Amino acid sequence: MPKNLQEFAFGAANLTAGTALALARGQMRGLLNPQTRKKVQQSEAIVSEIVARGKAVYGINTGFGPLCTTRISPDETTQLQFNILKSHSVGVGPPLTPEVSRLMLVLKLQALAQARSGVREQTLDRILWHLDAGVTPVVPSQGSVGASGDLAPLAHLFLPLIGLGYVWQDDKKVPAGPVLEAHGIKPLELGPKEGLALINGTQFIAAHAVAALEKMHACLAQADIIGAMMIEGLQGSLMPFHEALHDLRPYQGTRHVASRIRKLLQGSEILEDHIDCERVQDPYSLRCIPQVHGASRNAWLHLKELLEVELNAVTDNPVIIDRDLSISGGNFHGQPLAMALDYLCLAASEIGNISDRRIYLALEGNNTGLPTLLMQDTGLNSGYMILQYTSAALASENKSLCFPASADSIPTSMGQEDHVSMGSISGRKALQVLGNVEKILAIELLTAAQAFEYRKPLKSGWLLEQAHALVRKHVSFAEEDRVFAEDIEKGLELIQSGALMRLIDKTAAREDQSLATAFDPLFETF
Template sequence: MSANHNFNYGSDFLTVSKTIAISKGTIKGVLNEETRRKIKESSAIVEKIALSDKAVYGINTGFGPLCTSMISSEDTKKLQENILKSHAVGVGTPIDDEISKIMLVLKLQALAKGYSGIQEATLDRMIWHLENDVIPVVPKQGSVGASGDLAPLSHLFLPLIGLGRVHYKGNIVSTEEVLKEYGLKPIGLGAKEGLALINGTQFIAAHAVKVVARFHNVLATADITAAMMLEGLMGSAKPFHEGLHELRPYKGNQHVAANIRNLLADSEIVGSHLDCAKVQDPYSLRCIPQVHGASRNAWLHLKETLEIEINSVTDNPVIFSEDLTISGGNFHGQPIAMPLDYACLAASEIGNISDRRIYLSLEGNTDGVPKLLMRETGLNSGFMILQYTSAALASENKGLCFPASADSIPTSLGQEDHVSMGSISGRKALQVIENVERILGIELFCAAQAIDYHAPLKSGKMINAVHDYVRSKVEHLEEDQIMYEMMEKVIEMVKDGTILEIAVNAAKKEGVANTTIFTDLFENY
């Protein structure tokens, strides 16, 4: 891979998209010579402190409430191994290995800044794990998101000292087994290294990386499914007028309104009822820019906050020089725990309003569109029960929206007396997004059925392309059938980004002007 495609840990600016690319191996993360110099200097400072009589937290003292216990220079290295062993107390099923990879990338970026006293060899071994797809197994529960994500990060780095388990060649195996295969020995941790490895917000931040990426797809796809439903239910295009949103110029609202205008452009269906007697639509159609837009603003807030976080030094203590080490609180997860809770609520609202549009599509109040989206109901239940599923998912999301960051339980004998619970914020947000992906899939299924009843009238170019793709995979229905396999197909179209890709490609092909799907503010992360 050419140098132009390398990412320099510690010196280059890390984004969500770059993080995912490094974790997938499409960009190679490296340590350049300047970064290696800083790492060596910081490590040398820590070694000097470890040999001195000056008490510095975590280098020659115990941890947490044991911070007043001095540790001899002979025992400092044993201390670092002990902290990994004693803090690896996570429980529950393992997180996806993709998130474990992202944790490694984020930790490499933070440690390579040169303020942590980490050994060069330790970072090289972390890079080796990524490049050889030997990914530590990390349980999903156990972090309170304050003194770093202590438990998950301990599990992440047990393999450095030859312990723990790893994902390898599709299986979960012991680290010892893999190191033996490669002829490698465990790393001998130096002073402070164990503490540097497990102090930090990389578990929370790794989940936030996935939230930013998946939520972006959800937001863009929600605009598409909403526009399709607007077509199917012959809703008005007036609420998306540019002038209206200039009077209340939130970035998200304006973006969504422009998206809907572009999606509806040249629609024969919209043109067919411009002079109808209907005065206004229900809020779930009329207020799409206000609701989707508010969620987009929340996404943007999380993205901007996360970019600060993943380019920061979040361990403790921070090493500035031999004379200046600071035991502060950069490991505390509150700065991203709260935006994650905000994003969780914002994602839930996308599912909530989508469920309302699904319900509208079943009422039979639109000319030409039958009740329950089938012509002959009674014998047939039609699409009735799909909305039960979307309602169940929407309700589950509401229960998950209680902000984890509103809670705090003191730990470490009161030394860590306020914690963020951000690890729970991240996990909940991903669960909500997964549920919303399913709700949007159901909306897509229902909207495609509603649009069918307006033939031979056509939708706008982008919606036509999406509708044609859905119909290539799932047929129009006029009698009851087992639907769950069809539902899974349309849900997968949403989850894997196919729907967004089809709409974007259609826009490019048709030369749609001013397509805000492509604006830097919301497209690039």
């Protein structure tokens, strides 16, 4: 890991989604300060006292789940914790990306550093080592029901602590044991409650929420930019974005989007050219951008607010309050994030849905002065017709993924865990939908840029002119049919890289500081 990085003190500082991503990407360095280490030592001592006293406390000297009445002798407590990591490693399916696995390590460190779990200092140091050394555990994506913690994925995440499981090495899945040995690292012998503390928690769900929050943020920001470009291409009206209108229905997201569109269209010659046209109003996909994009921004904000609580919460069980109080409760239940992720899934799908409608609108030609299918010589050429087939397919696929996973619950653990959140599925679906939205936005970007070109020699505002110029550096104006899949791939690279979003932010800041504030308020930071 590079030196001179900004440091984050686990357990002593407030963790945000942005900080978690920076830690997972090696852009910040994590540490445990002396105060946190002292609290961790005190919590460990309490667990040792519980074992010595012999009082039954779930997961410390009892079995797990329906075996909670089965007492475990002091001599067997270490084997109990070793066994729980092995027995709960039942994940299946494609592995998570290394970044999401590293996010899980970051989030678990923050939870355990609250010193309410009885985990030893050396165990936290070992997790920190995995982050610092870039030795990332391989975690299957399926198998969690999102209650009692994300048991299966967390068990896989921490198998390398005991010398088992797999890690990533040069993008390949390799056994953890030899990799640890090559680094001079010996397997840990887990203490009382440590195995349970490692697998109890919502870190799989929360890691997906962090990743989804960032991806959704980029989709929202770029959907506004592309939507504004499409307004110009289709000669839409600016009036539906008037501040006075949105003051009468002052949702945060709606007002924010309307403000952004006004700023993006500021100084447009194209708008001025058709200000007195006879059209009374635009189709909803243009006119209702603030209401639709804004509602999705409100969903993003809702997840962001919940996630800021979750990232700094104790989601273990049982929880060590003090020497006299250990509580077996339900902080591991994933319902708070599960429902919010389902909400985000729907909100993301709607961004793709309205984007597809604008793509279709641009192909119609009609009264906008655009050629049908955005190409002059059609018949011999199909123009942009088939690109919309792809966006329609993606939008439809997203709709099928919008059934809320959190609406389901299947009892597990012989009825002991009789209501579960299925939040792990909510998180996975949200990322899948967002991946499709990125592709839809890439197609709209190409379509909007093509329509935008037909307004020459008139110019838009300087922000959209910069955005259009960036697209043209990668994808040329289409005068005849070509393999448009290659164009879509280049558009997708622009969307996924965030280059369009960063260009607009930098241009706005450079040209007009007051205008730049429209691109960096509550909705733009996390």
